[in-house]
Structures are given as C-alpha cells and as structure tokens.
Amino acid sequence: MREHNRTIAHPGTREEQMANQQGNQAQGATKKRRTFLGYLALMGPAFVVGAWQFGPGNLTTAVQAGSRFDYTLVWVIAVSTILMIFFTDMSVRLGISTPTSLITSIKGHLGKWIGVLAGFGVFGITLMFSVGNAVGSGLGLSLIFGGSPVLWTVVCTAAVGFVLAFRNVYGIVEKALLVIVVLMGLAFIASTVVAQPDWYRAMSGMVPSLPPGSEILIVALVGTNFSINAAFYTSYGVKEHRRTRSDYRDITLVDTIPGIVAPGIMTVLVIMVAAAVLGKTGAEAGTIGALASVFTPLAGPTGAMVFALGLSGAAFSSMIANATAGGTMISDALGRGAKAGSPTARIFTGVILAFGLAVTLTFQASPVGLIVIAQSLTVLIAPLLGVLIVIMANKTSLMGDLRNKWWQNLFGAIGLIAIIASSIRLITTLLG
Template sequence: MSESSAVSHSPNPRSTRRSPAPQAEETSTATGPRRNKFLRMVGLMGPAFIVGAWQFGPGNLVSAVQAGSRFYYSLIWVIALSTVLMLMFADMSIRVGVMSRGSVVETIKETLGRVTGVVAGLGVFTITLMFSVGNAVGSGLGLSLVLGGSPVWWTLGCSALVAVIVFARQAYKVIEKIVLAIVATMAVSFIATAIITRPDWGDAAAGLLPTVPSGVGLLLVALVGTNFSLNAAFYAGYASRERGLRREQYRETTIADTIPGIVAPGIMTALVIAAAAAVLGGTGGEEGATIAQFSGVLEPLAGEVGRVIFALGFTGAALSAMIANATAGGTLLSDGLGWGNRLSSRSVKLGVLGVLAFGATVTVLAQGTSPVQLIIIAQALTVIVAPMLGVLLVILANNRRLMGDLRNRWWQNAVAGVGFVAILATCYQLVVTTF
C-alpha cells in the first residue's frame, strides 16, 4: 500500500507518519534564530577584550604574585573593587565612542577645547610609555622561563613581532583575533594554576572584605593602577569606533563584550593572588616573590607541566598587553596632535613603533636592575594621569546633547565618585611612599 493510500484511508490523518513533519520544521525554525543570535553575540566580542588585555599585563601578574606571597588573600578585595570601577568607566568610554561623531579626543576638543584634547591624548601616550616598560620586560621574562636564554633578546624579538602584527593588512581585525586567542589561553593557564595549587577558598572569600595590611605601600598603588586602568578604559571608545559599533548594538555589546572582557582579567588576577598565597604565602618578605620563584614552586606540585602552564599564561599576558598598549599609545598620540586616529594611518603606526622602541630601549638599558621592581614602579606611576582621564570621561558621559538617552544615570555617577576617591587615595599613597 502506498503512503498516499494510507493517508486517504486513515480515519485520523493526524495519526499518520506525516504529522511530525510540521513540528520538525518548527523546531528547525526556532533553532535558527538562536544560532544566529549566538553567532551575532560572538561577532561583537573584541573591543573590551583588547582593553582587558591591556589592563592584564605582566605588571598586573607581578603585583598579584607579590600580593599573594606577602599578604596572602587579604588584597583580593582590591581586585574586586577595581574590576567594578573599571567596568563602569570602560562602559562610559564605549557609550561616548558610540554616540560621538568623531573620536573621544576629537569630542573632548569640541566640547572642552583643543588644549584639553591635546593634553588628554599626550597623557594617555605617557601612560602607555610606562606600561611599555613592564610589557617589554615581561615578554622577555616569560619566554625565557619557557625556552631559556636571555630575557633581553626575547624582549627584542617580541617587540619586532608586535610591530609586524600592527603593520599587517586590516591590522585591527588581526589584533582582535590574536588577543581573543591569547586571552582564552591565559584563562586556561590560570584556572589550571589555581587548581594545581589548591588555595583555601574560604580565606580567599574572606579577602573580599576590605583591609589594608601594614607595609603594603607601593604594591597597593600598583594593584589599583593595573586593575583600575583609566587609560585602558579611555581607549575603549576608540576600540568600539575602530570596530564600527552602532548605537543599536550597544546593549548586546555590553553583554557579549564589555562585561566578559573586563571581568575576565579581574577573575584571573584574583586566581593568581590565591595561587601565590597558597604556594608562597609568608615567604615573600619585603620585596615579595618573583615570577620565576612562583613558576619554580609549581614544578614540584605538577612537574614540568606546572611551570610551563604558568609561564605560558605570563607570556600571553605580556604579548597581548604589548599589542594593545602600543596600539592605544600610537592612536592617542596621533589623535591628540590632530594627525588622525585610524590604525591604518601612517602617523598612528609611527606612534606604535615609538611605544615599542621605548619599552625595548629601557629594558636593554636597565639590565642588572630587578625586573620585578622595574615593572612595579612603572605600573605605579601610571596613576598620576588617571584622575584627569576619569574626569573627562564623566563630563562627556553626562553631556545631555552628546549622549541623549545613553548619558550617565545617578548611580553611575555615584560609582564614578568612588573611583575618583580610589585613584586620589592611590596617588597620595604613591607620593607618601616615594618621598
């Protein structure tokens, strides 16, 4: 009997084998939009991860290892607070970038005057020079832990590699893909490190309660300067414009990119502090433990794999931060001077080379100096320019004519106020510690 005959003679056609067909079609139709939405969300990832990669560099890791080795879990609250503040200011910068006709610096020039815009661009460029030292030292140190050899030569090689990446065709898209891959590698490395070292998670949770241990000094400044990085937040607006994000994409971008891109470095930093507390707690002394000591301690716990896992994460942090930092420095310098702000422009690329050359040169000249202390000092000095950048972002984000319905709400301004208090307190701590 044919299928058509069966259908024609059936007293209830709905009971035949044909009936599931519409349901299957409905399921397929339903899964299509879900798959498309997922792919669209993944496609929005990028700008905030570049900002997070800039923030999560070797200076961040060195500071975290020292925090854990000297003060156990008691400074994890600094990372939690800094991450919340970083998220708030990065979101402000992205909103400004989405709603502005020009770049962030161009908008500052139109709103607050040309001099203010030039000072902002030069200020961020100065910070990138400070970061470039830590990134250069860290890239060489990380690769020497994995492959051996002189850290200085590895630094020069990494600087050349980043220069090649920046000069590639469609450089921004290449940078985004590389940074996303490195961040994923780092996440695996530091989660594995935390599992290997078996921290006391109860004590780690207690570290979320604010306390300021005696003798924390410059380390507290470095932790805030690297985890609440206003210069990186400032660049978020440029990254969003380089990507071409539109107003209607803002909400989805916040969920797919801004929140995970900023929160992920905070979680990884907290994991490093917890791991260092478990392995080196109380052994760091006044100077704290070094990265080499930390990776060496992991070796007895997990063999050669333990050392390599952490070293790869550290190297990834240095490389991704070097790429993002140099890109931001060249962009902000060129834009501040009115020479353009697209990564494809010659003036921006020359600025990028300047940042890379500065970091490599200081690394070569500072041979014999403790790389850890060099990184800590360089990171701490970045907080000097930060208050100005924060003020400018808040002013722009509250401009009703510029921002429309995306202007700051009262609670966002309240959180920004907490951020200013934190930055000013760290500046005071820097002055007291230095002088």
C-alpha cells in the first residue's frame, strides 16, 4: 500500500526518469568509436545558440565598446564566454538526462506555472529581439547591394520564412547556421587583418577594469554575450538529436565549447576592429553602419563589403535561431509539442518573424524604444531561466551521474550573481 501511494505521489515522472537514466547509463557503458564524420555529426546545438546570441545587438554593443573604450572591455567578453559555456553545458546535460523536454520537466518537478512562465518569457524575448534582427538584416544587405534597408528586411524575412517552411526544420536550421557561422568568422578575421589592431593592447584588455562611463555598456555586453535564454534552448537541440550519455564528452569537445567560443572570438574581433579604426582614422564609429563606412579609407569598398557580409550573416543567423527557439518553447509551454517542426511551433515561428517585420515597417525611423523593452524583458526573465537551469541540473533523481559537480555549481553561482547584478543595474538605470 505504501508503494502504491508513493507511485501516485509521483505520477509516472520518477519512474520515467529512472528508466531513462538506466537506459542512458547502459548506452554509455560502451564507448563509441567515432570517425571524423561522426564527430562532425555531433556539431549543431551549441552553434545554433551561438548564432542566436551573436546578432545585431551583440555587434552594436561591441562596436560601441571598441569605439568608446578602446580595448579595455575585452575582458567582459572573455568572462561572459566562460560563464556561457558552463550554462550551455548544464543545458546539454539536461537535454541528455531528462525523459521529456526541459520546460515539460520543469512543469513536472517545480510546478506547471513555473514552466509556463519560462516558456512565455522566452517567447516574449524572441518577439522583441526579432525587431533588432529584422533591422540588422536590412541594414547589412543594403550596405552590400544598396537600396532601402526596409526593402531588404522584407526580402530577408521572406527568405528565413522559406527556410523554416521545410519539414525537417531543425536539421536544416543547424546546417544553415553552421555554414553562416564559418562565413562570419572568415569575414571578421578578414576585417581584423585589414584594420591591423594593436594585439598587445588587446591582450592588456583581458585585465578587468571599469573605465568611467562604461557601466551600462558592460551590462549590455554581459546581457548579449551571456545569453541565458539561448543557453536554455540548447537542451531542445540535444533532444532533437536524441543524444545519450555516451555522447556527452564528445559533444562538449566538438560542439559546446567551440559553438560558444566562436561567437565570443568574433565579438572580441569586432571590438578590436572598432578600436583600431578609431586609432587609425580618428573617426568614432558608434554604429555598425559608421564602422562599415570607415573601412573604405582603410581598404577601399572591398573592406566595407567584407564587414557588411559579416553583419548580414549575424542578422540572418540570429533571425533564424531566434524565431525557431521562440516558436519551439512557446509550443512546449502550451503543451503542443517540443519540436521545431510541430504545427504550433511553426505558427508561432511565423508570428515572431511577422512581428519583427511589422514593427520595422511601422516604425522606420528608429526601433530604439522596442529594443529597450526587449532589454527590460530580458532583465526580468534571464535570472529566472538561470536559476531554473541550475536547480534542474542539481536534481540527482533526474540527472544521475551527470548532476552538477561542486565546481560547476561554483561557476553557476558566479553566473547567477553576474546576471542578477546586471539586471538590478539595468532596472535602476531605466527607472532613473
């Protein structure tokens, strides 16, 4: 009778978790021997996350950091990247360990409304970020081909909608984003070669410092480079691939670390380019468009076009990942499926794209007000998502041998302190 009551108290959840845990442990008992192509096949989820966080907002703050404060804020990107790796790794382990999706697991363990709040919070963030992605995509393509940025926003949104209309949405998105990330990396490396930054001063920027007037920009850099909502989504990509415990170590080496480090390196390169341009021309490139135009005296039209290609790739990749993640997680929160290809996820993915396009067409002068709202929403939701990831990653009954170790919890605590402090700082600034 006591056993029967115990089963009712946990309606199938604990049993499913233990069965899944035992099955994964059995699968992990035999170490897989992988070919080179086998390792390549593990790449994907973390690169989707990296593409999401490396968007127009990230580029804008990086340009401002380099243009206004030279190389002194490089350390912020280094610290943010390390913390992002730890939270993404927690999400990967949750994707491997949980028998259901992360939001569904949160509903079962911590309460239905907490899971629903997390899903709706991420969806709200993606709605607001869709505006910046839409504007950035139009700006980048107009720098390359000329014409109206708004017209190119329409073209880019339609192209993303076409990509996301395919049946195997997630698989196509992963492949497209992997290619775009590689091309972006090449574009920003080429831009760095053209700008010829001071590498010694860039290395000295790894030493933490707080230049006067940089506080809010540091908050923005942390918010865009330590993207908890993007880390939260990694577990969904892992679930799409049905990864097991035997895959975990290899996933860490070929996907998690490089997928998060790549956008971190590109962000540092943008800061260095902006700082170098200011030092060589004396022109303060406070916006992306201004920075691209300053390349012309340094390397002619080709230099500006190379940088614009990187901007376009960042906006396009972030637009794809943002819409896919938002659609998937709101569908999961509503209990309508946790896959990018589910009908509900497709509908809400379209809503996110349409929202960004509609706002861009309606407020062509400046979407700054909406970007501020997006930051405010991130402030309210990011700490919640971070806390949920850490709590779930510490549940022994759910995680088994993949439960957080003490040093993972240490970096988790540092990360939570960082995002909560950034949130408080941004809230007080907006209210002031």
